[in-house]
Amino acid sequence: MEPDHALLILARAGLPGALLRSLLDSQPDPVAALDAARHGAGLALSAEQRQALCRPDPARQAADRGWAAAPGHHLLGWQDPDYPALLRRSAAPPAILFVAGDPGRLWHPQVAVVGSRRPSAGGRDRARRFAAALAGAGWAVTSGLAEGIDTAAHEAALARGQTVAVVGTGLDTCYPAGNAALMARIAAAGAVVSEHPPGTDALASHFPSRNRIIAGLSLGTVVIEAALRSGALISARLAAEAGREVFALPGSIDNPTARGCHRLIREGAALVESPREVIEALAPLAASLADSLRGRLQAAPSEPVRRSAQRQETGDDDHNRLWSALGHDPTGMDSLVERTGLTVAALSSMLLVMELEGRVVVDNGRYARRP
Structure with a gap:
């Protein structure tokens, strides 16, 4: 089972937010969290919740998975390092976020x-x-x-x-x-x-x-x-x-x-x-977000994102290529990919840190050096 599929089942089970956050926190991944919830020992789940977890509606499952597979659609679970840092520190944050666009x-x-x-x-x-x-x-x-x-x-x-x-x-x-x-x-x-x-x-x-x-x-x-x-x-x-x-x-x-x-x-x-x-x-206050983002990128398991974050910190070739590719006129992501040879994931991470640091401005998805 895919992690997003497990998150979709968990999202429809009607579990209290605190319980769902605890499940996702305590298990290695959403599939393990779903398995733990299905066993339900000590969770005091209702009959309706147990049925939603163990026998989810097939038509609803198919529709949910179709939504998640569409371009630009994302799920962010509590366990995900991409879960927004500020929201995580607020009162009663959602255990699962549905996102259309760029998380x-x-x-x-x-x-x-x-x-x-x-x-x-x-x-x-x-x-x-x-x-x-x-x-x-x-x-x-x-x-x-x-x-x-x-x-x-x-x-x-x-x-x-x-x-x-x-x-x-x-x-x-x-x-x-x-x-x-x-x-x-x-x-x-x-x-x-x-x-x-x-x-x-x-x-x-x-x-x-x-x-x-x-x-x-x-x-x-x-x-x-x-x-x-x-x-x-x-x-x-x-x-x-x-x-x-x-x-x-x-x-x-x-x-x-x-x-x-x-x-x-x-x-x-x-x-x-x-x-x-x-x-x-x-x-x-924005500086704290930049620090949190740098920490998240350096700890990320994805090689392209991790590499771009570490190189930006040391001013190496990837970072220098991106900075050279950026001009004072707004430039789209496709052009930056072509100019640098870097992936969209790597560029997005580097550009976001640059924005947080006040070095880059973005206008309708096009990037330029801040004057």
């Missing part, structure tokens, strides 16, 4: 931009301005693909750099349906993430839990507009509980969607008026 983008320094589904015109404009400035400065903008502030932030970030969407459905479903084209663009240029397997519909309970992933992936959360009862305030609270920075934009006292931001400011969130304030506050 390496989940290691990139991220800022969450969140807010009302029914923002004012000014709030929508501010979301675009902040997201464009953050993406242009090299940060990935993370949000929840909802209407309103989320949509404005994703669109503006895509025009200038990177964005990550965290959704509360399976990745074969888009909610709201009107954002399906946007979701596809994000998957092509960045990453769309869910903790739910394919076929999972939009349920109200999924969206507050989705917010903990947004907060956990991000070094900071910017709340543009939010009513007093708002999912954006849940994201802000979860970010604060995870020790991450929380920023809020003030608004008119007559604007109901500004009241949540005012409450956050009274409770200690940083009042910000410009994207530069967010960038300056978070820039020192």
